[in-house]
Amino acid sequence: MRVAVVGAGLGGLALAQGLRGAGIEADVYERDPGIVARFQGYRLVLNPVGFQAVRDCLPTRWHPLLDEIVMEATAEQLILDTQLNEIGKLGAGRTGLVVDRQVLRHLLLTGLSVHTDSALTGYDVLADGRVRARFAHRDPATADLLVGADGISSAVRAELSPRTVPTDTGVRFVIGRTPLTDEFAELSKAYGSKIAGDGISLLLGAMRFRTPPKQAAEQLAPEVTLPDIGDYVRWAMILPPNGSLADLTAQDAVLSRMQGWHPRLRALIEQADPDNSTLLSIRVVQPGERWPSGPVTLLGDAIHATSPTGGNGANTALRDADLLRRNLIEAHEGHRTLLAAVDAYERQMFDYAAEAVHDSLEKLPAFAPEAKLL
Ligand SMILES: Cc1cc2nc3c(=O)[nH]c(=O)nc-3n(C[C@H](O)[C@H](O)[C@H](O)COP(=O)(O)OP(=O)(O)OC[C@H]3O[C@@H](n4cnc5c(N)ncnc54)[C@H](O)[C@@H]3O)c2cc1C
Structure with missing residues (x-):
């Protein structure tokens, strides 16, 4: 059996690893020219289902390394005012494990056959039941199964299920990261903090590695190369629809909402790593009609993109990968x-995907009451 996986995100890579481990040939085709081509590194909370799924897709010899690059996410969360006075507690943080997406992606890439600069443009189902995938910059590839793991703007979905399209909630999400220096350690000493401003919140969460990832790989699995990154504070702000953000960088969009806030909070945003800070529209994909059974399928955001307020997009993509693998x-x-x-x-x-999208949308109004719900 030969499987062609389109998209080297978490879902596609986890599937390819799981298939490789079972002796099934799996090639990955990725549109980006390289694996670190753009903003990719943010902190994810993996719930027990998502964590177990990715663990089961990976070879057991890498489990100690996986355990070393995650952090517990069960400590309490604080609510602070904009001058950093504690004004409440949010209770226990979400249960699960915190992981850096880019670090996890590097672990998942190890040993795989990944073809970069290979944007899928379409596919044909052949008379013998196999499928031929067409790409912008490479020769077509034939496989027994084509898996579209190509994210929210999936080219595979556009052919397989053309009426399933993303919907824009109108809400914007700004996210970034800043190296965790002594100056900022107090800001997110627990699992995370919420800075409650006037009608807007800044959400802070630390990524503290048990061991720096590069060093952990050298010690526990020398065949794996992980990025050389240190601890950081992830900050995020949800911006309601209709705000004017034209031409603003992610940092400026957040700073424009932080007039009069404590200088340390403003410094946190000013000192962010611009390559890993971004402004996104919150769009969702709801799995609707099933397509006729055949040698093409979808997984992850390609078929069920959730709002980041649900914290379940990666978890669901990993669950798909493990289920399809089995x-x-x-x-x-x-x-x-x-x-x-x-x-x-x-x-x-x-x-379960329809439920995941629904849950994520239910949590959106708490951050953006004006969101256009679907
Ligand atoms: C800021 C932010 C924070 C988040 N936090 C969480 C969280 O805490 N918990 C959680 O569970 N989820 C979270 N999510 C959601 C999660 O990151 C996504 O749901 C998950 O990464 C989706 O994985 P995927 O593999 O389906 O798609 P993606 O990661 O989007 O990967 C798709 C890949 O396909 C490639 N591609 C696209 N088109 C083509 C093409 N035509 N040909 C070839 N390749 C193509 C893309 O370049 C990309 O590499 C967050 C998302 C964001 C943006």
Whole structure:
């Protein structure tokens, strides 16, 4: 069996790792010219389901390294005013483990056959039941199964399920990171802090590695190369619709809402790493109609993009990868046909994915009451 995975995000890479571990040939085709081509590094909270899924996709010899690059996310969260006085507690943080997306992505990439600069432009289902994928800058590739793990603007989805399209909630999300120096350590000493401004909040969360990732890999799995990054504070602000942000950088968009705030908070944003700070529109994809069963399927944001307020997009993409992997292994071992395996995956995935998108949207009004809900 040969599987072509389109998209080297968390979902596509986890699937490819899991298939590789089972002796199934899997090639990954990524649009970006390189793996670190743009903003990629932010802190994610993996819930127990997402963490177990990614663990199960990885070879067991890398489990100690995976355990070393995550941090517990169960400490309390503080509410501070804009002058840094404590005014309340949010209770326990979300249960799970905090991980840096870019670090996890590097671990997932190790040993895989990843073709960069390979944007999928379309595909054809062949008479023999296989599928041929077409790319902008490389020759077509033929596989038994094509998996669109190509994110919210999925080119695979555009052909497979053209009526499933992203919806813009109108809400903007600004996120960035700043090296965790002594100056900023107090700001997010617990799992995270919420700075409550006038109608707007700044959310802070520290990423503190047990061991710096590069060093952890050198000690625990020398065949893995992880990025040389240190601890940081992740900051995020949700901006309501209709605000004028034209031509503002991510940092300036946040600073423009922080007039009169404590100088240390403003310094945190001013000293951010611009390559890892960005301004995004919150768009969602709701899984609607099922497509006829065939040698093409979707996973992750390509079929169920959630609002970041749900904190469940990566978790759900990883759950998909593990579920599809398990079904494909059964087909590979002759226990069922490939199409039956894909159908079983899609039936389960559609159920929990719709719930994940719904949950994430339910949490959005707490941050942006004016959001256009779907
Ligand atoms: C700021 C932020 C914070 C978040 N925090 C959390 C969190 O705490 N917890 C959580 O669970 N989720 C979180 N999420 C959501 C999570 O990051 C995503 O849901 C998850 O990364 C989706 O993974 P994916 O593999 O489906 O897609 P992606 O990571 O989007 O990967 C898709 C890949 O496909 C490539 N691609 C696109 N088009 C093509 C093409 N035509 N051909 C080839 N390749 C293509 C892209 O370049 C990309 O590399 C957050 C998201 C953001 C933006």
